[in-house]
Amino acid sequence: xxxxxxxxxxxxxxxxxxxxxxxxxxxxxxxxxxxxxxxxxxxxxxxxxxxxxxxxxxxxxxxxxxxxxxxxxxxxxxxxxxxxxxxxxxxxxxxxxxxxxxxxxxxxxxxxxxxxxxxxxxxxxxxxxxxxxxxxxxxxxxxxxxxxxxxxxxxxxxxxxxxxxxxxxxxxxxxxxxxxxxxxxxxxxxxxxxxxxxxxxxxxxxxxxxxxxxxxxxxxxxxxxxxxx
Amino acid sequence: xxxxxxxxxxxxxxxxxxxxxxxxxxxxxxxxxxxxxxxxxxxxxxxxxxxxxxxxxxxxxxxxxxxxxxxxxxxxxxxxxxxxxxxxxxxxxxxxxxxxxxxxxxxxxxxxxxxxxxxxxxxxxxxxxxxxxxxxxxxxxxxxxxxxxxxxxxxxxxxxxxxxxxxxxxxxxxxxxxxxxxxxxxxxxxxxxxxxxxxxxxxxxxxxxxxxxxxxxxxx
Numbered sequence: 340x341x342x343x344x345x346x347x348x349x350x351x352x353x354x355x356x357x358x359x360x361x362x363x364x365x366x367x368x369x370x371x372x373x374x375x376x377x378x379x380x381x382x383x384x385x386x387x388x389x390x391x392x393x394x395x396x397x398x399x400x401x402x403x404x405x406x407x408x409x410x411x412x413x414x415x416x417x418x419x420x421x422x423x424x425x426x427x428x429x430x431x432x433x434x435x436x437x438x439x440x441x442x443x444x445x446x447x448x449x450x451x452x453x454x455x456x457x458x459x460x461x462x463x464x465x466x467x468x469x470x471x472x473x474x475x476x477x478x479x480x481x482x483x484x485x486x487x488x489x490x491x492x493x494x495x496x497x498x499x500x501x502x503x504x505x506x507x508x509x510x511x512x513x514x515x516x517x518x519x520x521x522x523x524x525x526x527x528x529x530x531x532x533x534x535x536x537x538x539x540x541x542x543x544x545x546x547x548x549x550x551x552x553x554x555x556x557x558x559x560x561x562x563x564x565x566x567x568x
Numbered sequence: 569x570x571x572x573x574x575x576x577x578x579x580x581x582x583x584x585x586x587x588x589x590x591x592x593x594x595x596x597x598x599x600x601x602x603x604x605x606x607x608x609x610x611x612x613x614x615x616x617x618x619x620x621x622x623x624x625x626x627x628x629x630x631x632x633x634x635x636x637x638x639x640x641x642x643x644x645x646x647x648x649x650x651x652x653x654x655x656x657x658x659x660x661x662x663x664x665x666x667x668x669x670x671x672x673x674x675x676x677x678x679x680x681x682x683x684x685x686x687x688x689x690x691x692x693x694x695x696x697x698x699x700x701x702x703x704x705x706x707x708x709x710x711x712x713x714x715x716x717x718x719x720x721x722x723x724x725x726x727x728x729x730x731x732x733x734x735x736x737x738x739x740x741x742x743x744x745x746x747x748x749x750x751x752x753x754x755x756x757x758x759x760x761x762x763x764x765x766x767x768x769x770x771x772x773x774x775x776x777x778x779x780x781x782x783x784x785x786x787x788x
Contacts, residue, residue, distance in 0.1 A: 408728035418752035504633035548631035
């Protein structure tokens with residue numbers, strides 16, 4: 340044990356490799372969030388329409404993604420897409436797809452919740468001045484719903500970022516997978532390296548998620564203060 | 569072999585995984601609720617030093633993934649001489665994670681008790697402790713039930729991550745079987761059904777409970 344463990348982080352290209360892994364993680368989370376949010380907003384708006392079969396279908400979609408743990412979702416897509424549908428995707432794209440569909444499901448519920456909590460008289464007033472459905476959503480409901488849904492959306496983003504830790508399970512070269520490789524390669528020379536590598540990854544996740552959840556809390560507090568006068 | 573035979577053969581193993589998932593979730597949820605109550609009380613009464621520590625704990629626990637928390641417990645604690653078995657690691661990790669979620673739920677409930685209630689309590693001359701005991705906790709607790717229900721479901725789903733430290737719960741059982749016999753469809757189907765058997769009835773019960781405790785939120 341002639342090396343101190345922390346030096347493992349800076350030997351060779353180890354640190355750059357970890358940052359590279361973090362970039363893969365962040366990229367997957369970002370793309371999944373963008374696609375998922377857009378899809379989720381559309382689904383959320385559709386869920387406030389009166390069409391019953393559509394509502395039931397979208398509700399089932401939501402409940403499926405709520406009930407099945409994300410680990411299992413990843414494996415479902417990982418095994419079933421290539422074998423049953425002959426649809427092969429590299430691991431990172433597959434994960435992006437799964438996360439995007441999951442975000443869309445959660446987001447649809449956030450959007451629906453925010454839309455139906457806009458006071459009824461707003462909707463009626465909009466109709467009374469002759470707005471059509473598109474105008475009603477575009478100018479009355481969605482702008483008011485947005486301030487309600489932003490904190491929940493940010494919290495969803497922090498969840499997605501945390502969930503990217505599962506990427507290693509389907510062999511994506513994310514920050515954790517690279518961390519494991521570095522630990523294994525240096526186990527003999529740096530037996531305490533495991534502490535520093537996982538410690539650094541722990542810190543990476545915290546540094547990304549903490550500001551986001553702090554921001555969400557602050558917005559929520561402000562909103563409540565406004566609501567309660 | 570037919571799919572049905574494959575499924576039938578695997579059921580005893582899935583049964584064990586199912587039991588383990590239930591058992592670990594149960595211990596983890598009870599532990600999380602206890603930790604959550606303690607942490608939220610420390611924060612509510614602003615106990616010096618401890619309430620700052622509690623806030624740091626909540627932020628660290630909520631803003632890092634369970635998977636890394638488990639790796640830390642399982643792989644790095646032995647380096648500094650502390651060693652747990654995999655299942656104990658899983659339980660500790662789940663309680664470490666769940667405790668902060670539960671604490672946030674309770675704190676949210678306590679803060680949700682309306683100002684009018686507190687002022688009325690003060691007006692009839694209740695002490696700080698009496699206010700907490702007779703006004704804030706009973707109402708705050710019923711207000712926090714929806715958050716608690718969501719956390720229960722969340723924590724049960726999180727036990728699927730235990731597979732990374734090879735605890736033979738439901739997900740790990742399925743992945744093991746797939747690795748051995750390459751019959752992914754059958755095993756994944758059983759896996760999804762396994763979670764559905766736990767989570768669908770539970771979420772129905774919890775929804776009913778939420779409706780029931782709404783009677784408790786007086787005057788809101």
